[in-house]
Every structure is written in C-alpha cells, then in structure tokens.
Amino acid sequence: MFKHLGVVGAGTMGSGIAHLAVLSNIDVLVYDVNETVLRRMGERIKQDVRRLAQHGKITPEQAANALSLLHTRTSVADLAHCEFIIESVVEDIRIKRDLFKHLDLNTRPTAVLATDTSSLSVTAIASQARFPERVVGMHFFNPVATSPLVEVVRGQRTGSKAVDTTMTFARFLGKTPIEANDTPGFIVNRIATPYYQEAVHLVAEHVAEPAQIDRIMREIGGFLQGPLEKMDEDGTDIHLEMARSMMDQYFGEPRFRPAPLLRRMAEGGMLGKKSGQGFYSYEKMK
Amino acid sequence: MAKKTPTASKRSKPAKRAPRQAPKTASKRGVLTKPSAVASVSSESVLLLGDERLVQEYQTLLTSNGFTVHTSIPRTGSKLSYAIECTNLDRTAKRERLTILDRVLSPDRVLLSSSVTVSATEQANWITHRNRLVGFGILPTLSQRPLVELAPTIHSPTEAVEQAAEFFARVGKQTEVVQDRVGLVFARTLCRLINEAAFALTEEIATPQDLDAALKMALQHPNGPIEWVERIGLDQVSALLKALESESGDARYRMAPLLHQMALSGEWWKR
Numbered sequence: 030m031f032k033h034l035g036v037v038g039a040g041t042m043g044s045g046i047a048h049l050a051v052l053s054n055i056d057v058l059v060y061d062v063n064e065t066v067l068r069r070m071g072e073r074i075k076q077d078v079r080r081l082a083q084h085g086k087i088t089p090e091q092a093a094n095a096l097s098l099l100h101t102r103t104s105v106a107d108l109a110h111c112e113f114i115i116e117s118v119v120e121d122i123r124i125k126r127d128l129f130k131h132l133d134l135n136t137r138p139t140a141v142l143a144t145d146t147s148s149l150s151v152t153a154i155a156s157q158a159r160f161p162e163r164v165v166g167m168h169f170f171n172p173v174a175t176s177p178l179v180e181v182v183r184g185q186r187t188g189s190k191a192v193d194t195t196m197t198f199a200r201f202l203g204k205t206p207i208e209a210n211d212t213p214g215f216i217v218n219r220i221a222t223p224y225y226q227e228a229v230h231l232v233a234e235h236v237a238e239p240a241q242i243d244r245i246m247r248e249i250g251g252f253l254q255g256p257l258e259k260m261d262e263d264g265t266d267i268h269l270e271m272a273r274s275m276m277d278q279y280f281g282e283p284r285f286r287p288a289p290l291l292r293r294m295a296e297g298g299m300l301g302k303k304s305g306q307g308f309y310s311y312e313k314m315k
Numbered sequence: 316m317a318k319k320t321p322t323a324s325k326r327s328k329p330a331k332r333a334p335r336q337a338p339k340t341a342s343k344r345g346v347l348t349k350p351s352a353v354a355s356v357s358s359e360s361v362l363l364l365g366d367e368r369l370v371q372e373y374q375t376l377l378t379s380n381g382f383t384v385h386t387s388i389p390r391t392g393s394k395l396s397y398a399i400e401c402t403n404l405d406r407t408a409k410r411e412r413l414t415i416l417d418r419v420l421s422p423d424r425v426l427l428s429s430s431v432t433v434s435a436t437e438q439a440n441w442i443t444h445r446n447r448l449v450g451f452g453i454l455p456t457l458s459q460r461p462l463v464e465l466a467p468t469i470h471s472p473t474e475a476v477e478q479a480a481e482f483f484a485r486v487g488k489q490t491e492v493v494q495d496r497v498g499l500v501f502a503r504t505l506c507r508l509i510n511e512a513a514f515a516l517t518e519e520i521a522t523p524q525d526l527d528a529a530l531k532m533a534l535q536h537p538n539g540p541i542e543w544v545e546r547i548g549l550d551q552v553s554a555l556l557k558a559l560e561s562e563s564g565d566a567r568y569r570m571a572p573l574l575h576q577m578a579l580s581g582e583w584w585k586r
Binding site: 170176177178180205207208209210212215216217219220221222223224226227228231234235236237241242244245246248249250251252253254256259283284286 | 452457460461462463464489491493494496499500501503504505507508510511512514515518519520521525526528529530532533534535536537538540565566567569
C-alpha cells in the first residue's frame with residue numbers, strides 16, 4: 030500500500046477516513062481551510078485513538094504510532110507528494126470541480142484522486158482535470174469507523190488503474206468495496222430513496238402512524254430499523270436533499286420525487302434526532 | 316354480525332348485535348366447556364382458498380396451531396369457524412373464491428381476505444355480507460412472522476376486527492390495524508425497493524449480487540432487493556406493482572421493464 034494519504038476536508042467523513050487510515054499505519058495529511066475545524070478534528074481523533082488503547086483494542090505503542098502519523102495542513106500545496114488523495118468537502122459541484130482541477134495541476138500525475146461524494150456525478154467532478162482517468166469515487170458510509178461498505182465509483186472517464194487502487198485501498202482499511210457505475214445515487218442511495226419516500230407518503234396519507242410503519246417493517250420484514258426511525262437518525266433534510274438531487278439528475282423522474290411532507294418537515298426544522306423532533310419526538314431524552 | 320351497518324366507521328362503538336349463534340356452532344366458548352381442552356381446541360375448522368403458495372403456507376401455520384384446515388369446500392355438516400381468502404394474483408379468481416366463502420361461512424363470522432392487491436372496501440362490494448369482510452396482508456415466506464396487518468373497511472363493525480385479531484392471536488400473531496389501501500404498509504414499501512433495484516440492474520450500475528451485498532452492508536437490510544424478489548416471487552411483486560399503479564395512477568409505481576419481462580418469461584436474472 031502507498032505511504033502518504035491526503036484528505037481534503039476535516040468534517041465528519043474526512044476525519045473518519047483519516048482516523049481509519051492512521052490506524053492502518055498510513056501517513057495522513059489532512060487539509061482544510063478552517064483551522065478551528067482542523068484542531069477539533071485532531072482532538073477528536075486523539076480522544077478516539079486513546080479510548081481504543083484504554084479498552085485494549087490496540088496497544089499503547091500502536092496508539093502513539095497512529096497519532097504520530099496524523100498531520101494537519103492549511104495549504105493544499107502540501108498534499109503535492111501524496112500518492113492517494115480523497116476529498117470530502119461540501120456537496121457543491123462547482124467547489125468540487127474547481128478543487129479537482131487544482132489537485133490535478135498540483136499533484137504528481139500518478140496519484141489517484143478520489144471523491145467521497147454521495148450524490149454528485151464523479152464524471153462531472155472530473156471534468157476539469159487534465160487526467161480524468163485518475164479521478165474515482167470512493168463513497169464511505171456513516172459511521173465511517175464501523176460501516177463495512179465502500180462504493181467505488183467508476184466515472185465515464187475513470188481508468189481501471191484508479192478503480193483497482195481504490196478497491197485495494199478500501200480492503201486495506203478493512204472495508205468491503207463494491208464497484209458501481211456513475212449513475213445518480215450510485216447503489217445504496219439510489220435503491221433506498223424510493224423506499225424511504227414511500228414510507229413518508231404512507232404517513233402523509235394517514236395509512237398508518239410512524240410507529241406502526243416502523244414496527245410493521247421490523248416485525249414483518251425483519252428489518253433492523255424501520256424507514257422512519259432511520260430517516261430521523263440520518264436527518265430528514267439529508268433525505269430530502271438526496272431525493273431532490275436524484276430527481277433533478279433524472280430530469281424529474283417521479284420515482285425519486287420527494288414526498289411533500291418531507292419538505293414541510295425539513296422547512297419546519299423537524300430534522301429528526303439532531304433537532305429533537307422528526308417523525309418522533311426526542312425531547313424527553315435530553 | 317348484522318347485515319347492514321349503514322356507514323359504521325371502524326373506530327365507532329360496536330352496535331349491539333345478536334349473539335353468535337350460540338350452542339350449535341363450535342365456537343371457542345362452547346368447546347372450552349368440554350373436559351379435554353387441549354384436544355378440543357383443535358376442532359375448529361377453517362376454509363382456505365387462494366394462491367397456491369399462500370394457501371400452503373397458511374395451511375401449515377393453521378394446522379400447527381390446532382385448526383382443521385380445508386382447502387376446498389367441506390361437505391355439509393362441518394361447521395366453519397373462519398374463512399380466509401388469500402389470492403393476490405388473479406382478480407377474477409379472487410372474486411369467485413370470495414363469493415364461495417361468503418356463501419358457506421355463517422354471516423356472523425369474520426371473512427378474512429388478503430387486501431394486498433385489491434382494497435378490502437372494493438372486495439366487500441363483491442359479496443352479500445359485506446360488513447364482515449376484513450382485509451389483511453399476506454405475501455409468500457412471511458407466514459411465520461409475529462405480526463400481521465389488518466385493514467378493516469368502512470363497513471367493518473368492531474366485532475369483525477376483534478374476531479380477526481382474536482384469530483391471528485391464536486396463530487401467534489399480533490395485529491396492526493392500518494387504513495384500507497392497496498399494498499397496505501409492508502408490501503407497498505418493499506415493492507418500491509425491489510422495483511428500483513430492477514431499474515438499477517437495467518442500467519447496469521452493478522451486478523445483482525453486488526446490489527444485494529451493498530444494501531445489506533450499508534443499511535443492515537435482512538435481504539437484498541434481488542433476494543427479496545426470490546423470496547416473495549416475481550408473480551406477486553408484479554401483481555402488486557400493477558395494482559398500485561392502476562389504483563393510484565401514479566407513475567412512481569411503473570414497473571421496471573426488466574421485471575415485467577422476467578415476470579412474463581418466468582425467468583430470473585442469473586449471471
């Protein structure tokens with residue numbers, strides 16, 4: 030495996046990936062424009078790694094080694110020597126396209142450039158790069174530490190070498206990579222979106238109460254979680270955006286049309302667990 | 316059950332009705348007065364008609380819970396406690412079977428009918444004793460699950476819903492009462508997942524095996540979408556999607572051409 034990983038963006042996903050990589054003995058450079066975000070990420074990873082050592086999951090030496098491999102940078106030029114760079118900045122096509130144009134110009138041409146986008150097109154993100162064949166999707170799932178799946182996305186112009194390297198890298202991190210073509214939502218978000226939206230339609234049409242719907246899916250189908258409690262956990266705004274983005278990319282395909290109730294909830298601040306109210310109320314738990 | 320309950324909503328209080336034809340029927344109460352309770356509980360008989368797979372599964376379930384199960388009209392003299400219609404595939408056949416069940420089952424007993432592809436309200440209009448029809452959810456391979464969906468119609472008196480719940484309790488199932496809409500909750504939600512997976516396969520996003528693996532890993536689903544089709548059966552999934560599309564007129568239920576072709580050819584994708 031390569032020695033130096035570059036991570037662009039120190040948010041939830043970026044720090045999760047950095048955490049995984051240092052534990053796998055890879056030298057990680059995390060770049061973010063915001064120093065506060067970088068510092069917070071460093072503290073969080075330090076805490077998490079020390080906790081692993083306290084619980085005996087890793088030795089104190091492994092913990093010390095992992096933390097010595099984590100570096101933060103506020104200049105993107107410092108990533109120039111990385112062999113693999115993964116980006117998880119805000120889901121905005123213009124920002125990502127510009128970032129990849131910049132990375133393409135300022136890194137060694139053999140480096141693989143990966144994007145952790147969940148809803149944008151890998152092909153579009155690669156469009157301004159001189160070498161689009163090295164741009165690939167590497168979609169992690171939340172929580173990065175425990176979720177076993179990584180979708181490796183082959184854009185229209187992605188080369189086999191970039192795909193192979195990314196598959197190997199995912200396995201090296203202990204994940205199970207699955208290759209997917211570059212269509213809106215890739216595999217999981219694509220297939221699950223109509224399922225989630227249908228559950229919201231059922232609530233809106235008063236076919237059953239949210240608790241009934243979740244119970245029916247668990248008890249009859251054997252699902253670990255019902256769709257509505259899962260949406261509350263992920264955030265109703267996230268699910269609204271996902272469906273909206275897929276409907277746009279499919280030019281108004283009705284299968285992805287968000288349920289109007291979901292928009293009402295997101296607009297009204299009923300975002301799920303994180304706001305204390307979604308399909309269920311979480312006020313008592315505070 | 317009275318023959319006419321003008322527009323009794325299912326949530327309204329039950330009207331007082333004539334007691335169940337007491338001594339002659341092999342009702343639970345009558346049977347329990349006999350000395351050997353264990354053996355005699357089993358004497359209640361059920362008439363079961365419908366899709367072959369569903370009839371087989373329910374026959375196993377009911378027999379193991381002590382019911383005597385008939386899958387064709389029993390000879391005169393055997394008194395039925397329950398009648399269950401479980402056809403999802405063929406509307407015409409369903410109507411014929413329901414008419415038979417309505418004729419042979421005493422009017423004071425609940426008539427349970429699958430309302431997965433035809434609403435219970437529509438079915439109630441096919442029969443004479445429409446008040447006693449209560450819809451329920453049934454799909455292949457789920458007969459051992461601990462819960463079942465019940466869909467009373469606008470005509471169903473509380474007593475009918477109670478009889479239905481009591482019946483399912485005796486085969487080890489809890490009930491969840493939902494509104495009478497085609498597909499109920501489970502079938503309707505699940506078929507959206509399956510249909511989208513079929514569209515994704517058409518676009519060759521990934522292999523069928525990878526689709527299944529991805530959903531199971533990322534969302535901890537018990538089966539991947541392709542495995543769901545193999546469990547439930549293409550014929551049932553196809554009937555369900557068609558029913559949802561024609562009932563709602565909404566294009567979001569439009570069946571993936573791949574599913575349609577496979578349903579016609581009787582083949583499933585294997586690579």
